[in-house]
Amino acid sequence: xxxxxxxxxxxxxxxxxxxxxxxxxxxxxxxxxxxxxxxxxxxxxxxxxxxxxxxxxxxxxxxxxxxxxxxxxxxxxxxxxxxxxxxxxxxxxxxxxxxxxxxxxxxxxxxxxxxxxxxxxxxxxxxxxxxxxxxxxxxxxxxxxxxxxxxxxxxxxxxxxxxxxxxxxxxxxxxxxxxxxxxxxxxxxxxxxxxxxxxxxxxxxxxxxxxxxxxxxxxxxxxxxxxxxxxxxxxxxxxxxxxxxxxxxxxxxxxxxxxxxxxxxxxxxxxxxxxxxxxxxxxxxxxxxxxxxxxxxxxxxxxxxxxxxxxxxxxxxxxxxxxxxxxxxx
Amino acid sequence: xxxxxxxxxxxxxxxxxxxxxxxxxxxxxxxxxxxxxxxxxxxxxxxxxxxxxxxxxxxxxxxxxxxxxxxxxxxxxxxxxxxxxxxxxxxxxxxxxxxxxxxxxxxxxxxxxxxxxxxxxxxxxxxxxxxxxxxxxxxxxxxxxxxxxxxxxxxxxxxxxxxxxxxxxxxxxxxxxxxxxxxxxxxxxxxxxxxxxxxxxxxxxxxxxxxxxxxxxxxxxxxxxxxxxxxxxxxxxxxxxxxxxxxxxxxxxxxxxxxxxxxxxxxxxxxxxxxxxxxxxxxxxxxxxxxxxxxxxxxxxxxxxxxxxxxxxxxxxxxxxxxxxxxxxxxxxxxxxxxxxxxxxxxxxxxxxxxxxxx
Numbered sequence: 001x002x003x004x005x006x007x008x009x010x011x012x013x014x015x016x017x018x019x020x021x022x023x024x025x026x027x028x029x030x031x032x033x034x035x036x037x038x039x040x041x042x043x044x045x046x047x048x049x050x051x052x053x054x055x056x057x058x059x060x061x062x063x064x065x066x067x068x069x070x071x072x073x074x075x076x077x078x079x080x081x082x083x084x085x086x087x088x089x090x091x092x093x094x095x096x097x098x099x100x101x102x103x104x105x106x107x108x109x110x111x112x113x114x115x116x117x118x119x120x121x122x123x124x125x126x127x128x129x130x131x132x133x134x135x136x137x138x139x140x141x142x143x144x145x146x147x148x149x150x151x152x153x154x155x156x157x158x159x160x161x162x163x164x165x166x167x168x169x170x171x172x173x174x175x176x177x178x179x180x181x182x183x184x185x186x187x188x189x190x191x192x193x194x195x196x197x198x199x200x201x202x203x204x205x206x207x208x209x210x211x212x213x214x215x216x217x218x219x220x221x222x223x224x225x226x227x228x229x230x231x232x233x234x235x236x237x238x239x240x241x242x243x244x245x246x247x248x249x250x251x252x253x254x255x256x257x258x259x260x261x262x263x264x265x266x267x268x269x270x271x272x273x274x275x276x277x278x279x280x281x282x283x284x285x286x287x288x289x290x291x292x293x294x295x296x297x298x299x300x301x302x303x304x305x306x307x308x309x310x311x312x313x314x315x316x317x318x319x320x321x322x323x324x325x326x327x328x329x330x
Numbered sequence: 331x332x333x334x335x336x337x338x339x340x341x342x343x344x345x346x347x348x349x350x351x352x353x354x355x356x357x358x359x360x361x362x363x364x365x366x367x368x369x370x371x372x373x374x375x376x377x378x379x380x381x382x383x384x385x386x387x388x389x390x391x392x393x394x395x396x397x398x399x400x401x402x403x404x405x406x407x408x409x410x411x412x413x414x415x416x417x418x419x420x421x422x423x424x425x426x427x428x429x430x431x432x433x434x435x436x437x438x439x440x441x442x443x444x445x446x447x448x449x450x451x452x453x454x455x456x457x458x459x460x461x462x463x464x465x466x467x468x469x470x471x472x473x474x475x476x477x478x479x480x481x482x483x484x485x486x487x488x489x490x491x492x493x494x495x496x497x498x499x500x501x502x503x504x505x506x507x508x509x510x511x512x513x514x515x516x517x518x519x520x521x522x523x524x525x526x527x528x529x530x531x532x533x534x535x536x537x538x539x540x541x542x543x544x545x546x547x548x549x550x551x552x553x554x555x556x557x558x559x560x561x562x563x564x565x566x567x568x569x570x571x572x573x574x575x576x577x578x579x580x581x582x583x584x585x586x587x588x589x590x591x592x593x594x595x596x597x598x599x600x601x602x603x604x605x606x607x608x609x610x611x612x613x614x615x616x617x618x619x620x621x622x623x624x625x626x627x628x629x630x631x632x633x634x635x636x637x638x639x640x641x642x643x644x645x646x647x648x649x650x651x652x653x654x655x656x657x658x659x660x661x662x663x664x665x666x667x668x669x670x671x672x673x674x675x676x677x678x679x680x681x682x683x684x685x686x687x688x689x
Contacts, residue, residue, distance in 0.1 A: 036561040049553050146390045151582065151604035152686055162586060238549040239582050240601060242575075245549070285551070289558035295544045296512050 015261040018316045019276045022309055026283055033291040042286075044169060048161070048237060050282035051171045052077070052230045053249065057256045057278040058182045058271070059223035064257050065199040066219050067266025068125040072114060073227040074250045075136035078243055080106040080231030082140040085149030085241025088157050096160050096236075103232035104225055110136055111224015115217040133250075137243070144243040151239035158239040171237055178226070183271045195219060200267030256281045259309050261317075280309060380633050381412040381431050382626070383441040385468065386419035391622050392442070394689050395467065398626025399440065402652065406634050412436060421445035425452045432456050438633040440479075442467040450474040462636035464643070466629040472666025476636055476643030477659055479629045480668045481620040487572070487596075488523025490618060490674050492534060494594045495568050498615060502536030503567035506559045508580050508595075510547040510573040520572050540566065545576045552579035560589060571595035577617065581605035584613035593617075599677050603686035607679050616678035620671060622689060628654060628671055643667055 030037045047054075056073055063070045080103040087093040093102065110132070117128045151158055161171050168176075186192035197205045198215045206212050235241045260277025262269030284305055288298045382399045384392040396413045403411035414431070416423035421444045431439055432455060439461055443449055446469065453463050453474040466479035495505050507524070509517045521542060528534040540563050545552030552575060559566060560583075569584070569591060571577035577597035584591055585605055593605070593614040605614045631651035632641075641647040641659060645667045648658040662668035677685055 034561070042557075042561070045557055049550060049557075052550075146393055148390070148598070148601060150578070150598070150601035150686075152600065234549075238553070238579065239604070240549060240578055247548075249550075285554050286557075289543060289555050290561065292562070295542065298544075 015313065015316055015320070016270065016272045016276065018312070019259075019261060019273060019280075019309075022312060023276055023280055023283070026280065026287075026305075030283070030287040030291055034287075037287065037290060044172065046282050046286040047172050047175065048169055050278070050285065051175050051237065052234045052246065053252050053256060053281060054175050054275075054278040055178050055226050055230050055233065056223075056250075056253045057260075057274050058178055059226035060253045060257045061182075061186075061260075061262055061269055061271065061274040062195055062219045063125075063223050064254075064262045064264055065195050065266060065269055066216055067199055067264075068118065068216070068219070069254070069264070070114065070125065070129045070220065070223050071250045071254075072110070072129040072132035072136055073223060073230075073253065074246045074248060075133045075140065076107055076110040076224055076227035077231040077234060077249075078140040078245050078247075079110065079136045079143065080104075080228040081235045081245055082143045082149075082231075082241050082243050084157075084232050085154065085235050086143055086145075086147070088155060089147070089149040089153040094155060094157075096157055099157055100229065100232045104228045107224045107226070107228015107231065108221060109224070110228065111221040112217075114224060115220030118220060119213040119216040140243040144241075148243075149235070149241040154235070154239055154241075158236055161233075161236040161239075171233060174229070174233065178229075179271065179275055186271050191218070196267060252281055255306055259306060259313070261313050281306075379409070379412050379434065379436040380407070380630065380637070381414060381436045381439045382629065383414045383416070383424055383427055383431070383439060385416070385442045385444055386423070387415035387417060390689050394622040395442070395626035395629070398623035399630045400626075402627045402630035403634070405652075406630070411630070416444075419444050421448035424449060428452045428456060432459055432461065435459075436461060437637045438462040438464070440464050440466055440629045440633045441470070443470040443474075444468075446471050447474075462633065464629065464632050464636060466625055466632075469662075469664075469666075469668070472662070472664050475666060477632060477641070478662060478666065478668040479625060479632055480662070480670045481622075481625045482672070482674045483670045484519045484523045486670070486673045487520045487618075489527045491520070491570055491572065491595065492524050492527045492531075492537075494616070494618070495537060495570055496534060498592050498594060499537060499567045501533075504538045504540045504563055504565050505568040505570060506540050506563065506566060507542045508552065508555060508559070508569055508571040508573070508576045509542060509544050510576060512544050514573075517572055524570075545571075545573075545579065547573055547575040549575060549579045552576045553583055556580040556583040560584075560587070560591060566591050569593050569595075571597070574598045574601060574619075577614075578602060578605075581613045585611075589613070596674070597677075598689065599682055599685035600687070600689060602677070603682050606677065606682045612679075616676055618674035618676055621675045624654070624671060624675075627651070628657070628669065631657075632669055 027038060036042055083106055084099045084103045088099065093099055114129060114132050117123050118125050163170055165173060194210055194215050197210060198212045202212050234245055256278040257274055259280050260273035262273060284302050288301060293301055380403045382396055384396060400411040400413060414427045416427050424444055428439065429452060439456055443465055449470050450473055453470060457463050463475055464477050464479065465475045467481055469478040499505060507521055509521060541559065543555040543559055545555045556579065559569060569580055571580050572595045574597050577595045578601045581593055581602060584593055594617050596619050597617045602614060602617060605612055608615055628651055635641045635649040640649050643659065645659055645661045648656055650656050657669050659667045659669055
C-alpha cells in the first residue's frame, strides 16, 4: 500500500517538498511582475547579498535543534568584522586568508564563552545571549574607537568578494561549501545525529551516555565560528566595517530557520529546510523593491509572507502527523 | 556550586582575553568614555568657561566638531573649552551634563540637542542663571535657545543636490533618490526641498524623479534597493543618496557592476574615497557634506559673540567669525533664529585624498 503513494501524497509528506513549492510559486509570481528577476546575474547578486544570513542560518539550525536560541550572533558578527576591518585599516594584517582565520577565531572565542555560560552555567539561552548581545556589540564599538573602515582603507581584502572561481563568486562558494559540509555532518555523522538526539530527548540521551552539555557547548561554538566567518564576509561584500553592522539581523536568521521548518522547541529541522528558508528570506528581500511594492509597506508585506509560510508549514506538519497515526491504526 | 564558580571564572578569563586580543586601542576609549560623564576637563572654572555638549561619545563626526570648537576657544580666550560627550545619545544624559555645567557657572553652553523639547526646562534654568545658550548641528525648540548654528540650511542642501543632479545628467533624464528610513526627519526635509526646487525652477523641468527608495541605513537593504532601481529603470542616469550608509552601499553596487548610472549625495569622505573619481571606473563624480570642524568653529564664535554681547540672538544681527568671515543671524522659521554655516562642502577628486584622512 505505502509504495503506491500518489505524488500529492509524497509532497504533503515532506516539509521540504512543500516548502519547495512555496519557493517556486514565489519565484513564478515575482518573475511575472518583473522579468529581470530570474537572470543569472540577478540570482548571483541575491545570493551574494544574503550570503551572511545563509551561513548563519546553519549555525542557528543547530542551536534551535537543541531547543536553544542565540540572539548574540549579529553582535559577534560585528565584533569579528570590525576587528578585521581595523586590523586591515591599521596595516597590521593584509593577507585575506589570515583575515578570515582571525575573524573565525574571534567568532570561536565568542561562541565558546556563550557555550560555556549556557552549558556549564545553566543560564537560559535567551537570557545569556541577550547579555552577550550587548557585550559583543559594545566591544565592537570599542574596537572601532570612533572610526569606520571604508572601502579605501580595506585594500585588497574587498576584492575577495568581487573575484570568482569557475564563474561562481567566492562568497557564494563559501556558502556552498558550508552547506555541503553541514548536509553531510548533520545527516551521516555521529556528531550530527547526537545534536538531533539531545534536541529531541535530552534525558534519554544522557542516560544512554551522551554528554548533553558537551553537545550544547559544541553547538554554540559552531554558531560563533559561523558568525565570525560571516563577519569577515560582510566586510568584504559591503567593503565597509561599521560597529553597527547587521544590527538586529539575528531576527532574519531565526526567521529563515523557522520558515525552513526548524522547530524552536528542538529536535526537528534539516539542512535542506534551512537552505530553503534562507532562500525564501533572500527572495523576499530582493523581490519587494523589484515588484514595486510601496516603500513604506515593504516591511509589512515581508512579515505577512513570513507568517503565511509558517502557517502553511504548521498545517503540513499536522497533516503529516495525522497520516503517521493513520498508518498505525491500519 | 564549585562548577558554577569555575565556569564563571572561565567566562571572565575568556572575555578578558578576547578584549585584550582586540588591540590596544580600546583601552584609551574605555577610559575616555568612562570619565567623560564625570569631571573631565573641569577647568576649575567656578566662573566663566565655554562649554560644548555633543550628542554622544564614540562618533568621529562629534569628535571633529569638538576639535573645531576647542581650537577657536583656545585662540580667542587662551583657555581650554569644556567639552562634554554624554555617555548615551539621550536627552537624559545631556540634562545631567547641563546641570553640572550650571553649577560650575560656565559663561556659555553650545549643545547638539538629542531631543527638541526635552531639554527646555534645564536650558531655561541655564539661561536664567545668565548662561548664554546656543545650539549647533541639531536644534532645540526656539524657547530653549538664543540661536542655532545650522550646518547647512535645508533649502541650500535641496538646491545643491538638484544642481549636482542637473550637472551630472547633463540637463535631462531620470534620477532616483535612495534615502535612509521613511521617517527620518532630516532626510524627508531635504527630499522635500529638492522637490520644491524642481517645481520652482524651470531649468529642472527635463529631470524626472522616478522613485524615492528607502534603504533604512543598512548596507544589505540599500544594496537590494539600488539593484532594484537599476533593473526597474533602465534609462536611469543618476542616483542621489543623501545618507552616508546609503551612498556607500549604492556606490559599491554601481562600481562593481560597472554601471553607467552615476551617484551623488551626502557621504563621509573616508567611506567614499574609493568611489570618487571623474572617469567611468568610479561611480561618484562628486558628493557633499558639511565640514564638522567648521560647524564646531562657528559654534565657538557664536558662543563668544553671545558672551561678549556682540549679539543677543535676535534676527538681523551680524558678527564676524574670525577668518570664516561675517555671519548674520536670520529667522529660522520655528519662532527662533539661526546662523547658517553655508552651502554644503563639495568633495571631488581634487580634495578627497586630503579629506579621507580627516573623517
